[in-house]
Amino acid sequence: MTYPTLAQPLPVLISLVSAWLLLGMLGLLQPRRVGWVAHVLFPLGALVALGVAAVAALALGSGFTPQALVLPLGLPDLPFHLRLDALSGFFLMLLGIAGAGISIFAAGYFRQGEGTAPGLMGLQYHVFLASMALVMLADDAYLFMVAWETMALSSYFLVTSQHRIPEIRRAGFIYLLMAHIGALSILLCFGAMHGGNWTMTFDAMRGASLSSVWAGAAFCLALFGFGAKAGLFPVHIWLPEAHPAAPSPVSAMMSGLMLKTAIYGLLRVSMDLLHTGPWWWGMLTMLVGLFTALFGVVFAAVQTDMKRLLAYSSIENIGLIIAAVGLALLARSFGMDLLAALALAAALIHAFNHALFKSLLFLATGSVLHATGERNLGKLGGLIRYMPWVAMLALVGTLAIAGLPPLNGFVSEWLMLQAFLSTPSIPHSFINMIVPLGAALVALTAALAGYVMVKFYGVIFLGQPREPRLRHAHGAGILERIGLAWLALGCILIGIFPQAALDAVASVTHALTGAVVRRGGSAWWIAPVSPEQASYSGLWLLAGLLGVIAAVFVIVRLFYHGRVRRSPPWDCGYRWLTPRMQDTAEGFGQPIRRIFGPFFRIERELPAADDAQPHYAIRIEDRTWRAIYAPITAIVRRLADAVAVVQRGRLSVYLLYSFLTLIVLLIFVL
Amino acid sequence: MIALLRQLAEALLAIALAPLLAGWVAQCRAWLQNRSAPSLLQPYRTLRKLFHKDAVLAEQASPLFRITPYVVFGTMMLAAAIIPSVTTDVPFARVADAIALVGLFATARVFMALAAMDIGTAFGTLGARREMMVGFLAEPALLMVLFNAFLMYGSTALPTVVHDALAFDTHGLLLRPSLAFAGVAFVMVLLAENGRIPIDNPTTHLELTMIHEAMLLEYSARHLALMEWASWLKLFNYACIGFALFAPWGIALHADTASPLLLALALLVLKLTVAGAVLAVIETVSAKLRVFRAPEFLSMAFLLAVLGILVHLLLRS
Numbered sequence: 001m002t003y004p005t006l007a008q009p010l011p012v013l014i015s016l017v018s019a020w021l022l023l024g025m026l027g028l029l030q031p032r033r034v035g036w037v038a039h040v041l042f043p044l045g046a047l048v049a050l051g052v053a054a055v056a057a058l059a060l061g062s063g064f065t066p067q068a069l070v071l072p073l074g075l076p077d078l079p080f081h082l083r084l085d086a087l088s089g090f091f092l093m094l095l096g097i098a099g100a101g102i103s104i105f106a107a108g109y110f111r112q113g114e115g116t117a118p119g120l121m122g123l124q125y126h127v128f129l130a131s132m133a134l135v136m137l138a139d140d141a142y143l144f145m146v147a148w149e150t151m152a153l154s155s156y157f158l159v160t161s162q163h164r165i166p167e168i169r170r171a172g173f174i175y176l177l178m179a180h181i182g183a184l185s186i187l188l189c190f191g192a193m194h195g196g197n198w199t200m201t202f203d204a205m206r207g208a209s210l211s212s213v214w215a216g217a218a219f220c221l222a223l224f225g226f227g228a229k230a231g232l233f234p235v236h237i238w239l240p241e242a243h244p245a246a247p248s249p250v251s252a253m254m255s256g257l258m259l260k261t262a263i264y265g266l267l268r269v270s271m272d273l274l275h276t277g278p279w280w281w282g283m284l285t286m287l288v289g290l291f292t293a294l295f296g297v298v299f300a301a302v303q304t305d306m307k308r309l310l311a312y313s314s315i316e317n318i319g320l321i322i323a324a325v326g327l328a329l330l331a332r333s334f335g336m337d338l339l340a341a342l343a344l345a346a347a348l349i350h351a352f353n354h355a356l357f358k359s360l361l362f363l364a365t366g367s368v369l370h371a372t373g374e375r376n377l378g379k380l381g382g383l384i385r386y387m388p389w390v391a392m393l394a395l396v397g398t399l400a401i402a403g404l405p406p407l408n409g410f411v412s413e414w415l416m417l418q419a420f421l422s423t424p425s426i427p428h429s430f431i432n433m434i435v436p437l438g439a440a441l442v443a444l445t446a447a448l449a450g451y452v453m454v455k456f457y458g459v460i461f462l463g464q465p466r467e468p469r470l471r472h473a474h475g476a477g478i479l480e481r482i483g484l485a486w487l488a489l490g491c492i493l494i495g496i497f498p499q500a501a502l503d504a505v506a507s508v509t510h511a512l513t514g515a516v517v518r519r520g521g522s523a524w525w526i527a528p529v530s531p532e533q534a535s536y537s538g539l540w541l542l543a544g545l546l547g548v549i550a551a552v553f554v555i556v557r558l559f560y561h562g563r564v565r566r567s568p569p570w571d572c573g574y575r576w577l578t579p580r581m582q583d584t585a586e587g588f589g590q591p592i593r594r595i596f597g598p599f600f601r602i603e604r605e606l607p608a609a610d611d612a613q614p615h616y617a618i619r620i621e622d623r624t625w626r627a628i629y630a631p632i633t634a635i636v637r638r639l640a641d642a643v644a645v646v647q648r649g650r651l652s653v654y655l656l657y658s659f660l661t662l663i664v665l666l667i668f669v670l
Numbered sequence: 671m672i673a674l675l676r677q678l679a680e681a682l683l684a685i686a687l688a689p690l691l692a693g694w695v696a697q698c699r700a701w702l703q704n705r706s707a708p709s710l711l712q713p714y715r716t717l718r719k720l721f722h723k724d725a726v727l728a729e730q731a732s733p734l735f736r737i738t739p740y741v742v743f744g745t746m747m748l749a750a751a752i753i754p755s756v757t758t759d760v761p762f763a764r765v766a767d768a769i770a771l772v773g774l775f776a777t778a779r780v781f782m783a784l785a786a787m788d789i790g791t792a793f794g795t796l797g798a799r800r801e802m803m804v805g806f807l808a809e810p811a812l813l814m815v816l817f818n819a820f821l822m823y824g825s826t827a828l829p830t831v832v833h834d835a836l837a838f839d840t841h842g843l844l845l846r847p848s849l850a851f852a853g854v855a856f857v858m859v860l861l862a863e864n865g866r867i868p869i870d871n872p873t874t875h876l877e878l879t880m881i882h883e884a885m886l887l888e889y890s891a892r893h894l895a896l897m898e899w900a901s902w903l904k905l906f907n908y909a910c911i912g913f914a915l916f917a918p919w920g921i922a923l924h925a926d927t928a929s930p931l932l933l934a935l936a937l938l939v940l941k942l943t944v945a946g947a948v949l950a951v952i953e954t955v956s957a958k959l960r961v962f963r964a965p966e967f968l969s970m971a972f973l974l975a976v977l978g979i980l981v982h983l984l985l986r987s
Contacts, residue, residue: 381790382730382790384732384734384788385730385732395734399777399780402776402780403773403776404773404776404777404780405766405770405773405774405777410770410773414769414770414773417769417813418769418826421817421820421826424821424983429983432983433980433983436814436817436976436979437976439813439814439817440810440813440814440817440972440976441810443809443810443813443814444806444809444810446809447776447805447806447807447809447810448806450776450779450780450802450805450806451802451803451805451806453780454780454783454784454787454798454799454802455799457784458783458784458787458788458795458798459787462732462734462784462787462788462790463787463788463789463790463795464730464790525764531764531827532824532825532827532830533824533825533826533827533830534767534769534825534826534827535764535765535767535827536765536766536767536770537764537765537766540762540765541748541765541766541770541774544748544751544762544765545741545744545745545748548744548747548748549737549740549741549743549744552740552743552744552747552896553740556721556892556896559721560721560722560892561724563724563725564724564725564726564727565724565725565726565727566726566727566728566729566731567726567727567728567729568728568729569728569729569730569789569790569791569888570791570887570888571791577791579790581791581792582790582791582792582795583787583792583795583796583798583799587795587799588795588799590799591799591800591803591962594962595803595965
């Protein structure tokens, strides 16, 4: 594909990122005026996002050579290095396209009187966007860490915008803590990779020749650090707390975009900065990813809070992406470039898809939240009748995330399975035995995702309203609908034009693996390995499906009458069929609780036989809290207690410490 | 143009034959149970009756509920067009490989489950969640079966599988240990996915055990007819996938002349007759499992398919 050429995309990108910062500042002029912030600044932010996407797409053209730039900012002797190449271009495009939809939605979403003032929120929001873009443009460890930490902090403030609620403060604290543990690990990783003389530019790191121990250490640190941001097991615990706590557009940004910066970082370090490593890197990454995926989807199935459900579903999708990245690393370590390219393409396209459909669903929960004031699945239901637009657009996202053809989720899962299927050619018998099970786990996860999404959509939008006041729920405003429709359109387009997605990632896979996934014979098909092995055409599938459905509809109408009568549903002869008799979210999770019992820590409160008011409650906990985090917290607390011995809180004691230090120093000096 | 007509003919053939297969299975079951059997044409009569009735919709039914029968039927018909039942030489055969077919079936299942939840009755949601449970257990097992075929033939595209299977074995027998494992696993998945005993009983309306029927409770008249027809078509499609993987004899590789097509058609009818009878025997000799035994049944299928893969890899090295 040829793109129009723009001589200097990098300076344009930098000015666009600055425009985001400027928009954020402008919000402070009149921080309490919703009209100014929401209806002027956020739509402008969406335009800037579109600009970022358009310019970043240039970097994916075949004739593009990476561009670098040094900005005289930052500390003396440590200027900011920036670089635009195919990898950062792809992720910037993702940021721009999904960010535009989220910003438009946010323009209709933020209102007066919900936590932080709109102007301040606008500042945090745009700083968040800008810092994510800078993470992708950074070309030295220093700028990378600055942008990374800015991203963590700005999102922390966004998460805690309703800071008067204790749970939200707690969620924010856990998020900040995990973000910093991750950041420390990344910092150490850069330290391990320094290219001699402690030069911290990425160029020097690429050129450095590390011993295998140091390279392995750097890789593990990167996997841990970026995994903490991405939500890999067992450092996923912040994610189901922080995502539901944030306002919905922020949840969408964190889940759809911020998690992708972690994918970007892992790819940058493991496939670009480090040289090809031993096969256990890929194996480790793949296994962690697969387990995370299964873990996430199983927990998503038992959630009763719609945003927590989506948060766990994000863990699942990140797991799948990381598993594919692991497969790419594995294939690369055996020099199988084509397989590596296929797996990497699957990972990248899935990352892009996830940005679209997860943002879409989080935003839809925002609309539901505004219309009903309810996040608990047990109190929703039947909203397809009161908010038809949101319901229809959310259906697109639901089908896409469930991995159903002909939408986009299926494309990336199909590519992923094709990649897993191609592994028997790896010359290593142990890996040959393990990887088919990986494919099985991917299949199981995808199928479970279907279960989860049926639960999500069915309980919120279908059935009868579980609370009488839901009958007064109102549809979303026009800006919110545009934002949702933009993302839904993306889901459909990638689904029916998967060849365009393969084209878009071609230069990335070429840069990182040296191979390109062929799109197959003609413009309407994808056949990544060969047309004999497997082919898929989303467009033809959709066309065939619509054609057949239309034909059946017309034929039925032509030959038979269309008489329809309405009546109450069949109630088995029992006269009072109430909405309370519907299956609940807990009920929908019951088969999962039973089948995957060992995953959960379940506490049940069962009624006794003679209870006047029988009460049934069930609490489901993540085992990692008690198994990993509680012991660590206990150790930290004990250490803190030990240190506290020297902190008496009395002035005289502290003066004594100063005095003693002075004496010790004097001894050294003299 | 001729190819398109052939394509259309193949899909229409599937639509026409599917109720016959269902009727044949019902007939065999009745014979095995010492009952007098309904006519072979009974399913067609049921369809005719249902199409003539007035549709009764629940008051709160949303448009999703009304379009679902068309979507489900359309999906199954499209799948029938993609699966090489008579010939591999049709234009749609390359639109989707076997993995995409699994995806298509999942699309139909998700729509059916959503429609079942739409009315908001206890049975509908119960059926939906059970159906989705069986689905997520069966899908990995089915993919492992396909993985077996992939290891053997290096392809997930059914036309290539058929072609290679027929080309490899000049003596015509597909005797391979891994395929035997995969074959058993496939039959188990077929039983589960098509709502057959031991997972579900297509003739039951007993509240506590039904899965598929529970989802259809609110459907009537033409909607119900389409749903029933789609479920027969699904059985037909699964049978044809099974033939393509394990018994591809007779499927015409080139459709330029009429004689291979006629032979393929005759063999297809023969294979369906045998498969229907075997299905009836399996259903008669086994007892319906409790819903929560379904995971054990399907993980058995999954393990068998994985064993097939391991056997293949071990024998290769």
